[in-house]
Amino acid sequence: MKLRLALVTLLVIIFASTLSNQVSIASANTVISSVLTPPVTQPVTSFAKSISGHVTFRFLGWFRGITHEDKVKDAANVKIEARNIFTNQKFITYTDSNGNYILGADAGKYLVSASYSNIPFAPGVRFVDLKNNKGNVNFQGFTK
């Protein structure tokens, strides 16, 4: 019985610590959209790391309103491109209806940019050294 209890104790310690780490990794990669997301269907679309962020449009001009809520809106369908500065390999995604995106990519150094029609974005390009999942890579586009 002592052996069994010892084994159970060991299992609990190892399992609990490992599972909690795994949960934190999974939580960090939660898709922000509330609806069921597309399933893992394409066999070639798993990435070790991800770049995520939020994109907004800032509407210029007094006629749009005065408050921040009037001026700044979530930007959907904005193209986000990450280009590896050494291999020139590109990864592309688009923001969802809430202006959020998650871009899967391999570890490396990237230049990340946003584009939508002819709208200028700030910053124009962001440098990301992707060693772990990188969040808050945000952009803001300026339009009338």
Add this chain to the structure above:
Amino acid sequence: MINLFVVLLLFILPLIVFQFGISPYETPKIFVAQLIVFIFAIYSILTQKDFFAFPKDKVIFYALVGVCILLLIQIVVFRESSVVFGDVYRFQGLFFMFTMLIFSYVSARTRLTINPLYIFSLLVVHLILAFFLGTNEAHRSFGTLGEPNSLASYSLFLWPFILFDKKRLHKVFQFSTIFIVIGILYISGSRSALFALLAQSTYLGLLYKNIPQRLSVVAAVVVLSLSLLSPFFVQTYYENRADIWKGAFQAGITHPIIGSGFGNIHSAISHTRPYKITTLQNRIVDSAHNIFLDWWVQGGIVGFLLLVTMLTRTFIIFVKQKNKLYITLLVGLLGTFLFNPMSVSLHLCLWFLIGQALSKNTAHV
């Protein structure tokens, strides 16, 4: 009680879908499976008197021990979180493998008892949910498994339970089952499952003609082996398996003894030269799309041989027992594992069968 754990993992888990992690179809299943296996193991350790008794089949037992040792060596050698946990879609790293090994061992003493009417209902539910949940970009239904090939493979795992139960179910259910399975295969568009069904049918057809068990199994394995030639003749942009297999083989050669580590497969394959000049040049491959190549890349020659040993020995034991149900299940699973990465639900089915061979259990449906 033990039977309940196995039923939960094999038959209820595939229905679990909720938003957590990147994929609501796969990530929650993995965590729930690991939790249930953990509770199952604790319960077995504390309540089963013969838990520490030597299993009946030494070959499979020593192979399982060998896999354990390989995993422990990889933890020491690689020491990366990506190896321990795997990628964020499938989480099929070292921790996942340990969970499968534990499940295989603790479920070995279970004699699975389940009402085939419940299995029939499950098949119907999966078919309905597959329609309800829609299709992917390739217009293929994926059901609650999240992948069309996993859905089709799981239906091939369910239907033999109904086929081999002639006492409790009316023939109408057995005929209906065939149409339901064909329906699931059609809407999932799974060619690998079609090959697996062909292999299952070959085995069952030869048995019906009173061909000996061994020859029937060999014929089914031949059908599966011939199906491996198909990717070299038919290629699509998204699923260029011939190129993936070449890349995986090359990736395994870079670390031939103990492999690149379970969970590390995508970085291992992405650095191979043949992969870089193929149609997959700008894409990341997260699996070799073949269980043997997966183990070759991740576990090296040691892992590959251990897997071959376990599966071969499992077949031999089932043939000796004349266990038609388990042979049919294993043929169906292998047929789809030869072409695809699989959901945790299907991995549990495979390791359950290995566990049944470990204790030389016969099915009781």
